[in-house]
Every structure is written in C-alpha cells, then in structure tokens.
Amino acid sequence: MKFVHASDIHLGRFYKGELPLEIAKKRREELWNSFENLINFCIKESIEILLLTGDLYEKEYFTLSDIDRFSDILNKLKTTEVFIIAGNHDYLDEKSLYNKTKFNNNIHLFKKEKYFDLEQLGVRIHGFSWDKDKNYSRELKFDINKNYRNIILLHGSVGTDDYFPLNVKSLENLDADYIGLGHIHLRQKVLDNVYYPGSLEGLNFKEVGNKGFILGSFKEELYIEYINTNIRKYNKIEININKDMNINDIQNDLFKKLENKENDLNRIYLKGEFENPDYLMEVLDNISGYFYIEFKNELEKSISIEEIYIENKDNLIGKFIDRTKDDKDVLEIGLKALLEAKNGN
Numbered sequence: 001m002k003f004v005h006a007s008d009i010h011l012g013r014f015y016k017g018e019l020p021l022e023i024a025k026k027r028r029e030e031l032w033n034s035f036e037n038l039i040n041f042c043i044k045e046s047i048e049i050l051l052l053t054g055d056l057y058e059k060e061y062f063t064l065s066d067i068d069r070f071s072d073i074l075n076k077l078k079t080t081e082v083f084i085i086a087g088n089h090d091y092l093d094e095k096s097l098y099n100k101t102k103f104n105n106n107i108h109l110f111k112k113e114k115y116f117d118l119e120q121l122g123v124r125i126h127g128f129s130w131d132k133d134k135n136y137s138r139e140l141k142f143d144i145n146k147n148y149r150n151i152i153l154l155h156g157s158v159g160t161d162d163y164f165p166l167n168v169k170s171l172e173n174l175d176a177d178y179i180g181l182g183h184i185h186l187r188q189k190v191l192d193n194v195y196y197p198g199s200l201e202g203l204n205f206k207e208v209g210n211k212g213f214i215l216g217s218f219k220e221e222l223y224i225e226y227i228n229t230n231i232r233k234y235n236k237i238e239i240n241i242n243k244d245m246n247i248n249d250i251q252n253d254l255f256k257k258l259e260n261k262e263n264d265l266n267r268i269y270l271k272g273e274f275e276n277p278d279y280l281m282e283v284l285d286n287i288s289g290y291f292y293i294e295f296k297n298e299l300e301k302s303i304s305i306e307e308i309y310i311e312n313k314d315n316l317i318g319k320f321i322d323r324t325k326d327d328k329d330v331l332e333i334g335l336k337a338l339l340e341a342k343n344g345n
C-alpha cells in the first residue's frame, strides 16, 4: 500500500512586501502548479492514500473561486482516498470555504469525525482539524484498532510551546503505524514513524533547498522517501570579500556560486570589507539573468589611510600614521585602535 503525505501548501499566499509584484504573482501561480504536480504524481503512481496535514491555503487571501479551483484539482483523483485536516491558516469554522465547495466522495475532510476506515486496505485514519487560528489544543486520544494499520494526522509543533505543542514522548506512546504532521515547514523525521514533509514549495528565505512531499509504503515495515518536486528553490549565498579582491574578483566568485541557480530565488550576503560598498552595490544591482536576486550589504567599509591622514594631520592619529607608515601591520592594527578610541567605542 502506497501513500503520499504533503502539507503546508499555503495556496493564495500573498508575499506582501517580500518580493516584487511580478515575481510574487508568478510564485503565487507556481504554488498552484506544484499542487497540481502532486495530484498528477498520485494519479501516475496509483497512490492509494493521500494525506494532507493542514495550511493547504491561506484563509486571509482565499476566495470562492480559489476553493473551487482547489476542489477541481483534488477531484481529478478517482482512485486515491484523500484525507485532509485543517491547520491554523485554513482552520475550519462555520464560515470556512472548505464547506462551500464540492468534493468527491473519496475526499474526506476531518470535521467531527474521529476516524475513517478503509476496509479494503485495512487502514484507519485518525485526525483533528483546527477550528480557530490560535490557542488550539486537543487531548491525544484515539480509537486505535490493532486489526488495522493506524495513521494519525496532526497539525502542530514538535519542540516549541506555541501552536498546538506536541510532545515526542506522547507521540511515541500513541502506538500508531504512521503519524503525519503539518505546521513546521522544514521536512524532518521526528521518530521512525513520525514525519513532517515540510512545505511543498519554499515560501521564503527561511525555507531554502529542495522541497516536496513524502512517499510512504507499508510492506513488512514502514518505508519513507522524500520526493523533491519544487519548481524553484530559495538559496542563501555568502560572498566573503577581503581587501585583495577587486570588483571583477567579487563578480567571478558570485557567478561561480550562482551556477545553475538562474531559475531560483537568490539572496546574496556580502560580508567582509570593501573600500567603496556603495559603488559595489551599484554594480551588483545591474546583474540580470536570474529569476530573482537580492543583495544584503553586510560589508564594513575598509579604511582608506590617505583619507584618514588628511583629516587627522595635526593630531595624534596623524603622527601615528607618519611614524608607522613603513610597517603596514602595525599601522593598520594601531590605527584601528586609535580610531575606535576616538569614536568612543
């Protein structure tokens, strides 16, 4: 029996102020494409069960036509049984859009149900949906039936005390065959039978690298595999600049580190020292050919000894430069200390 577990798709995400309008628009559409790819994977691979563990859309920005688009895509699944729990971003109350669209009979949303049984497959699926956006908590009690394989779906946080905290020990004691978690966007194994698939696509620069979903199967034992399906990646890249590097060297280092990342979202951290950071930023801002690139200027302005000498000719600093100018190391270290003292650091 094969199952797929995906989570935190965040359809409708608005990217307010994070990305330029055109890029945000494309990304918003790509979340839909990624969702469709997930469904097509389930069709092509004849997946028997699809588990979706919450934050599938963002309530704040989702409309009636969006929820119909969502159900149209899910309804393409004819032989896959789908189980959905709602999370904090798509929580299920009376006004929820989940209630305003039509899902086929093979798509099951956890409302008041404690579990669903799939007799032919010998599987019982348990789960809770969030019914508000904050301070949600439920007692972890389930009707485990050992004649079945038991799968539990939860949207909550392992390892923090916010957003339905889940304690590892209590998850271990649940005696389930698989516990599918949502909420944390980083894919991870919590226990041998407890996993977060993470978000389907990277949603911001905290979510770097490959993303996708979990493909699981039960033979004798549980077998888990991560499938990478992200359309693009978020990358964080560091460029360390030292005083021997000129603009060409910096650009060459940058282009090398950006190889094969033309279609990604790239954030470049500039670190170290450079004499004229503003000029460097101006040059870098003209780089094109990437889906998205931004620079974080964390450079320190390296000191220009000539300038400092002109400003300080008549005081102790000027005298110090005069006397040590033949010993570069002494000059630089001493000068730094003198300047710090002068600036009161």
Ligand SMILES: [Mn+2]
Pocket: 008, 054, 055, 089, 183, 184, 185
């Ligand atoms: Mn989420």
